[in-house]
Amino acid sequence: MSNSIGTVFRFTSFGESHGNAIGGVVDGCPSGIDIDETFVRTELNRRQPGVSPLSTQRCENDFVEFLSGIFEGKTTGTPIGFVIRNEQQRSQDYERLKNLYRPSHADYTCRQKYGVRDYRGGGRSSARETATRVVAGAIAKLVLKKIDVTIYACTSQVGPVKMKRPITDVDLSMIETNVVRCPDAETAQRMIDYINGTKDEGDSIGGTISCIIKNVPVGLGEPVFDKLQARLALACMSINAAHGFDYGAGFDGVGAKGSELNDAFYADENGRVRTKTNHSGGIQGGISNGEDVYFRVLFKPVATIAKKQTTVDVNNNVTTFNALGRHDPTVLPRAVPVVESMAAMTILDLCLMQNIRL
């Protein structure tokens, strides 16, 4: 189970950051879907380091090769296998990590869990794994396009710098106009400044990514254990460094009362039942009601920092550790397409479970 997610649209991933390759298998994708490989590549580029001045200059230059499940440009209904080769395998850089437990990394827990550990660059726990999610998410987006479901995520908070309005009330077309992926230009600039300041300190910072899904069919999600919000939370909390999730009014609405948060129903001019407000985030009783679904994911600061930290090695000896080279001071802008991908896979899976006609 551990490396698969989804029920009907089911994604299985594999790969370590410094092994031969990372990759995955997308099972349950409907047949007859046009796979626009340029779109997949564009999505991968959005996640890639070295692209933004905010991120590390390491050039991953990911190239995804599809191995199966696509014939003459269309999906066939059979599993889509793909690989992304790991080009840079300078694992000698990682020799000094071999016997060390980096603070707030998975080094200690993985070693305890498995007995052995591929210590090269985080191994399976590296954020590099999320590249495969973006490939699978891009495929899910291409399927959802057939029913006009669109997904937008943006950076909504960096440390103390918070976007002034909720994602329901911003110009989504502005998201990709700046490197931090915040649709509000002025806030974006303050975020960039904050990140650059943090970088100069050799430190790191977290924040939130907000995501909105438009045109969600009514009826997705199950009334009890597979509530739509529960499935979104499972998907998003599985992203590296994710530490929190809320949807609709969320934690910011904790002080409001029922009379303020209830969404009154009305029938629109087409006879469709709508809600006047959308504090419920498009979900009632665990099931989508046709309004926009929106949620936030909290990301902690990346654990890898240049500052010297105290830790122990595998023999319990006290030692110190500070990261060498260049490291991202934050995961945020790069995690935007990852959040979208997890949302896309979740929504598509629930559409297929609900037999929504594509």
Place this chain on the structure above:
Amino acid sequence: MSNSIGTVFRFTSFGESHGNAIGGVVDGCPSGIDIDETFVRTELNRRQPGVSPLSTQRCENDFVEFLSGIFEGKTTGTPIGFVIRNEQQRSQDYERLKNLYRPSHADYTCRQKYGVRDYRGGGRSSARETATRVVAGAIAKLVLKKIDVTIYACTSQVGPVKMKRPITDVDLSMIETNVVRCPDAETAQRMIDYINGTKDEGDSIGGTISCIIKNVPVGLGEPVFDKLQARLALACMSINAAHGFDYGAGFDGVGAKGSELNDAFYADENGRVRTKTNHSGGIQGGISNGEDVYFRVLFKPVATIAKKQTTVDVNNNVTTFNALGRHDPTVLPRAVPVVESMAAMTILDLCLMQNIRL
């Protein structure tokens, strides 16, 4: 899938609030566990309405009957079936709900999803369903007792009234000393006052429940999709009215930097690797590190309020609705054992997946 949760320790629930019974099947419970039925009953009582002055006076008087899987007081390894009869079935009270979509309830979404709907009291979407979770959670707690894992949840915020210290820094033995289940007596009183004020207004209020799990074995959770935090989020976000989840430093720590949140390792006197701080909430790389696991669940105000609200009926006619009778102004104190139950089932399932010796 929709009505089951867990992989090895797997709980399937059934039942509507006004049908014959609610109940469930616990599959994958280890054999040889003493089932203390008094303990199960006590747990159920903690969730029951009519017990606290804060909750409705409706007396559910739940009685759980075990049908299988227990022989001479011990589990046999076979599935544990159980039922709780629905004693009060005054479904005539619900006749007026038949054609109405109550705001922020599941009435509209369920009808759209299924075409038909058991409109009596929320049907499957009623919070009554959580009673079965408490039974399954009580069984999970009895299994976890064998390895000294203990779970405590408390009400940590009601509307604007917030517990002053985090759950990692309170006297857990005080939780059950007041009706609102907040271990800090002074805050508890302010919460009670706030809830009573809300009740008098005919309104409702949300808040947060915090939960801490002590003595968690190292190694629970998977590095990628079944991260411990993702599984806890799935479990908790499936509870009625849950709108958010965070763990460790969580949303409150969004302004802090990596150097402030990283948990330094040290070896304790027994040679066990520990962390000096626990901002990670006992989880690193998705895997438990042996420190206390702690998290919060955000609950929105209950949708049922006495105030008059505008809505539509199934024929799109505008109408108004206000709840009659007595209704809980908040789910919080009663949801405390439900959160514990979801945590218990999740931790036990991951223990069994990890082959932790019981």
Place this chain on the structure above:
Amino acid sequence: MSNSIGTVFRFTSFGESHGNAIGGVVDGCPSGIDIDETFVRTELNRRQPGVSPLSTQRCENDFVEFLSGIFEGKTTGTPIGFVIRNEQQRSQDYERLKNLYRPSHADYTCRQKYGVRDYRGGGRSSARETATRVVAGAIAKLVLKKIDVTIYACTSQVGPVKMKRPITDVDLSMIETNVVRCPDAETAQRMIDYINGTKDEGDSIGGTISCIIKNVPVGLGEPVFDKLQARLALACMSINAAHGFDYGAGFDGVGAKGSELNDAFYADENGRVRTKTNHSGGIQGGISNGEDVYFRVLFKPVATIAKKQTTVDVNNNVTTFNALGRHDPTVLPRAVPVVESMAAMTILDLCLMQNIRL
């Protein structure tokens, strides 16, 4: 997993032969299906002992109570919980089994697996468990009725007495006209005589049940691991005492060559692609082709016999055992509705996975 079967239409069962009750939960049943309780009861009666002169006179008199998921006679899409009480609990009869391993029963293996054992009458391993399958199967049949899928099983062999023609070539309306459920009257009489002779010897006998499914939609089953025949085999081999499975030409066709067994395609008058013969049993490449699906299940003789047998007790002491009272000399006629039920659940599950419109 162990007590659930199916993916979308998913049945979970519970219960021991001498506990309080047996029962189950049917999850994933489409909404809006009329549940004809008389039909369900009739199906249960077909499985019940004491009805036929060939079976034990023990009167189980099973009564199924539905607890949820049905409202005003129709399914609601929520899980259908049900129980069948165990009325006769003369567990003192079983005291002498407490420390004994009955030959070819599950006594030894269950004790080794679980450490403890409900020794009363086979416990979870009793064939009584199959009553719950018949209830779930009856529900599946009621759903399949909407798309005219019909399922017939019959006793096709008892020990050396074999039905002369395959199930594809008999008058299915004759199956229920005799107690052994063989549509060929003359063979039926020879089977009955053979069973009665076996009973007089205090012995037991096995045989085969053949099953045919008519009007199967094209496209059920998956090309690789969830082939239609693999899912049918999983379902049928999970029935107590099942020892073999084949479909289409099966083991009897082992001597035939490809040119004899290949099914030539043609287009019928309606332009539908059909096959001239059906040695493939309606399945090609793991996927239904629209022809009748037919298969056989082999059942071994029941392990409980009146003859004295040597065995050991839990302390490894040699002892003897012979069953007291009346026991079925064969499972065959009673297993007919069980085979049909497993087929119905499997076909319905694959229909739902394939989004066949009901």
Place this chain on the structure above:
Amino acid sequence: MSNSIGTVFRFTSFGESHGNAIGGVVDGCPSGIDIDETFVRTELNRRQPGVSPLSTQRCENDFVEFLSGIFEGKTTGTPIGFVIRNEQQRSQDYERLKNLYRPSHADYTCRQKYGVRDYRGGGRSSARETATRVVAGAIAKLVLKKIDVTIYACTSQVGPVKMKRPITDVDLSMIETNVVRCPDAETAQRMIDYINGTKDEGDSIGGTISCIIKNVPVGLGEPVFDKLQARLALACMSINAAHGFDYGAGFDGVGAKGSELNDAFYADENGRVRTKTNHSGGIQGGISNGEDVYFRVLFKPVATIAKKQTTVDVNNNVTTFNALGRHDPTVLPRAVPVVESMAAMTILDLCLMQNIRL
């Protein structure tokens, strides 16, 4: 689900016969297992065509590349991704198949199921897919080696030519001494002659493969739906061309009575409970009893034959088809390692579910 099998040890496969590659992901493999790549390659060679005079001379020359999950020669507990490139892609050979439904192939059913079809050489339905099973099975065998579980399969029947003794009573070390993989030299020669005769006729022939698993731990399998025999049947009936399955005495024992087939218990000199006979095939009540588990799989003749056959094309026009080039007259000797692989994966998965110490 469709392209994955197993619960804890879970194998997902992908790939078409004439796409870029076939491959798979093995998830849930225990860490610390030595992966002997030579052994894996040897296993693959056993399945490969062109090796035996009985099979096609097409040289597949499969090379498996491991992409992840193995570090310094040992498994790490993370998913093992692997690919086998498809070297020969002479898909022009298949142009004439594009619009044709070959008799008893998956051409028609796949097209109906998916709308589109990769018509090159059977696509996903090609037996080439079984190469990935052999890789996963080889890994499973390497894990099982740690607890001395060994698995042997052999060709036990080819058309009318049947091995004289059951697999429980042959010299297993003789299996690989002849090309047909039958341990009885004289029968092997008759099988070879029969296959060659069939080949000369341009026809094909089926038969059975028998498999025996030695040293199976007591306690594998679940009492109800995941019975050991049901899981073995699921696994084996998912192999291309498999048409039947039985275990223990099986179909050949259909005439025998309970008193003849019951296996009497005794305690051996070490105090271990054993059975004097093993008609139960090492399984009682769905659970392994520690005796050898043995079963048979029936394979139909391959559908591809040189003889001219009548069929229709996608426009319902009547046409004829005969296979060109060289084709295997039987799958049998090559399917031997495939059957072993499915057995290995099933047994290992159940060992892990049962927490057998490796």
